[in-house]
Amino acid sequence: GQQVMQIPQYQHVQEGEDFTTYCNSSTTLSNIQWYKQRPGGHPVFLIQLVKSGEVKKQKRLTFQFGEAKKNSSLHITATQTTDVGTYFCAGNDYKLSFGAGTTVTVRA
């Protein structure tokens, strides 16, 4: 069945630095979604990518969907303390499968 792998599991970032989290699927996806879960909270939808090679930006966040529609990445520039949380990708072929998430902590 479909599996979505996400790396790294943990990301410790100095405030102001950039980082990237990666998502890989064992199958070709029709689309991919990204969610953010703050500590003690619930996942909140960030964005959906549909087209091969698609790139979308939300302020300091850049989301990319691979050409083969089997991988995706989230790049955050100039990390802030508000970026703390766990970022999940969720790949969709016939149903949504969530990766294990990247938990981000920020050193001020």
Added chain:
Amino acid sequence: DGGITQSPKYLFRKEGQNVTLSCEQNLNHDAMYWYRQDPGQGLRLIYYSQIVNDFQKGDIAEGYSVSREKKESFPLTVTSAQKNPTAFYLCASSPQGPGGQPQHFGDGTRLSIL
């Protein structure tokens, strides 16, 4: 405000006891979902429903049961057959299911074994 309401926030279960987690939405969404989240793991799908009076098993349905008698409500029962029920349970909904549209999540129920 539209949203998803899960109750209770915290729940304790005794050995051999069934417990039911409530999920109500007023977003007029057709599809609803139940996920289980364990520390350091992603969300695993327990059950989902695309329409009233219909539901399908997810990846980890054993030991759980659901019903969908009303569009707004999708309760989850954790039965005594679920041997490791301690987890954070999240309910979600989307306009249609099961994929391709953003899912809206409730605040979750944290279940523990006494």
